[in-house]
Amino acid sequence: MGVSRSGYYKWLNRKPSEQEKLRKKRMKRIQHHFYAYKRRYGSDKIATNCVKKAIPSRRKQWLA
Numbered sequence: 207m208g209v210s211r212s213g214y215y216k217w218l219n220r221k222p223s224e225q226e227k228l229r230k231k232r233m234k235r236i237q238h239h240f241y242a243y244k245r246r247y248g249s250d251k252i253a254t255n256c257v258k259k260a261i262p263s264r265r266k267q268w269l270a
Contacts, residue, residue, distance in 0.1 A: 235259070 222230075239252045247255075 232256075 235256055236252055239247050239255050243251075
């Protein structure tokens with residue numbers, strides 16, 4: 207693959223970036239809304255609820 211052993215282990219043991227932390231937090235919020243409303247909420251309602259809860263994000267990020 208052309209990757210050094212030390213580079214692989216450095217990547218493997220890295221700390222999550224701020225973007226990754228935000229993405230995990232966002233995914234938990236999406237799952238919360240989805241399951242709290244018996245799997246009836248679509249992307250529009252979930253994004254609207256998260257905006258109301260003051261979680262900053264672009265709608266495209268919610269769908270990614």
